[in-house]
Amino acid sequence: MAALLTAESTDYSHSMAAVKQVVELDEARWIKRAKAADTRAFEALYRMHVDKVYGLCLRMTGNVSEAEDCVQEAFIQAWNKLKKFRGDSAFSTWLHRIAVNTVLGRMRKSKRERDRIQAAAEVAPPPVVIDDDGSLRDLSAAVGRLPEGARHVFVLNAIYGYSHEEASNMLGIAVGTSKAQLHRARQMLARQLKTEGFEA
């Protein structure tokens, strides 16, 4: 790691790849320790992944407190299932899958989805990026107003970059349904943004 920090190179891609490798090695070590019931190691994993998991839950639920509950439930489930994690997929993907299942399970269980749009408008601050010119803020808000099915597919596919196969697997739907929902989401977003005066 020290060598990486002092290396004089204008090609940062090598450095980034190396950093990623170090992080992954670190992650593997934490996972191994957490599997041996080390809660400190699991906390390290939590700190490494919580922001992305929370972002995913927030985009899927559109509700801050619901997203917080989902994150907590997802990490508790992850702790309980950790011994079953074999490393076939990236730890983050495994964690996201648990988070998506948690969101879907909670939505099925509760009827909060009915009130979601109103609640989201009241409490969920749209996550933005640093160079946001306002258009992303509009898009973020518009995503939050999409119907559940279209929103979930759009969040996983368009925002988090999961393939239709991965997204459909996570959501428990057919690949064709995922594609159709994405198409629907795009059309609805384009319509919404056009109405609001923002040309996508």
Next chain:
Amino acid sequence: MNTEADDKLMADAARLAKAVAPERDLWPAIEASINAPRERQPMPWYAQAAAVLLLVGGSSAVTYIVTKQETNVSPVATNGGLVLESASWGGEYEMSVDYKLARRGLREQLAEELERMLPEARVEVEQN
């Protein structure tokens, strides 16, 4: 929606923040939960089903064995084709004196009643 606009939409979507820091630290609640002593897990459905099957099967087997046991008690009465057999539930069952007396009384009463009946009626009763 044209392709260019669609591409821009997807490009913008990819730029949306993926990582969002929660407004509060969620770890303490998670830590409390995973450190809490585990509640006894409810028995899974298949274990419950197996337990029920075992219980029903075991009880049926015991009943079968007991009822199939050979009994030393011979038929207690034969009366015009009417055969009173020993109780089905136990080959070793010893009947009390009171029970035997009561049974003998009933048998005598039945015999008297049968004697008084018309032959057709008696046949019908015995058939029943």
